[in-house]
Amino acid sequence: EKVEITKEQWALIKAILDAYNRHQIPQDVTKKLLQEQYSAEENFLLLTEVATSQVQVLVEFTKNIPGFLSLDREDQIALLKGSAVEAMFLRSAQVLSKKMPRGYTEVLEERIRKSGMSEEFMTPMFNFYKNIGELHMTQEEQALLTTITILTPDRPYVKSHEAVERLQEIMLDVLRKLCVLQHPQEPQYFARLLGRLTELRTLHHYHVEMLTSWKTNDHKFTPLLCEIWDVQ
Numbered sequence: 001e002k003v004e005i006t007k008e009q010w011a012l013i014k015a016i017l018d019a020y021n022r023h024q025i026p027q028d029v030t031k032k033l034l035q036e037q038y039s040a041e042e043n044f045l046l047l048t049e050v051a052t053s054q055v056q057v058l059v060e061f062t063k064n065i066p067g068f069l070s071l072d073r074e075d076q077i078a079l080l081k082g083s084a085v086e087a088m089f090l091r092s093a094q095v096l097s098k099k100m101p102r103g104y105t106e107v108l109e110e111r112i113r114k115s116g117m118s119e120e121f122m123t124p125m126f127n128f129y130k131n132i133g134e135l136h137m138t139q140e141e142q143a144l145l146t147t148i149t150i151l152t153p154d155r156p157y158v159k160s161h162e163a164v165e166r167l168q169e170i171m172l173d174v175l176r177k178l179c180v181l182q183h184p185q186e187p188q189y190f191a192r193l194l195g196r197l198t199e200l201r202t203l204h205h206y207h208v209e210m211l212t213s214w215k216t217n218d219h220k221f222t223p224l225l226c227e228i229w230d231v232q
């Protein structure tokens, strides 16, 4: 049927895309990924620094999601803690699938592969990166999919499930319409995007074990990561 995006929905897309583009990791942090040292220790430290910076960026982005700040304060925290890993898988996937200048993508992939994480997590992780790359998502789709991931109602400790669900449904409806308009030749495109959300849940479970395996090898995380991931 004829898909119609309303004026309000276009305003919502613009607000979310502006917030998504406005909040980026500072250049001096991402530039460090290009420095010379490649030991597992050095890679882990660099990834920890980038992840910490990414969490700070994520918090700022989330505050700009229309309606988020009207949610219960404790639910806002529960949503951020519950979605941080998934939002970071999405963000790093988008960065890895872009052909960045100066082999930035290869450098990041190399550091992730050689950061002391067990082999068993590599396959599903890089499979996800490949799947995201094949979707060739537009900026709007990336920003909306990240927003939908953050507004997942069934995270631990969320009290007002319905309020979060209502907000997520608004975003899902906008993304559905956008997919029909931007990928007219691919009627299943929206369903494929949602399939990535399921894959993110699985990666989230793997990530809990990744943290434990890093911890046992006495890897240190920053206070912000410890707080958001309930480690230490």
Ligand SMILES: CC(C)c1onc(-c2c(Cl)cccc2Cl)c1COc1ccc(-c2ccc3[nH]c(C(=O)O)cc3c2)cc1
Residues within 6 Å of the ligand: 024, 025, 030, 044, 047, 048, 050, 051, 054, 084, 085, 088, 089, 091, 092, 095, 108, 112, 115, 221, 225
């Ligand atoms: C604490 C560290 C070791 C960690 O634990 N799990 C993960 C971990 C891993 Cl590997 C994989 C996936 C998710 C996590 Cl959450 C990580 C590292 O997490 C990140 C790695 C890279 C990026 C990243 C890299 C480059 C970037 N460029 C930009 C940009 O805006 O230009 C953003 C950006 C983000 C973000 C998180």
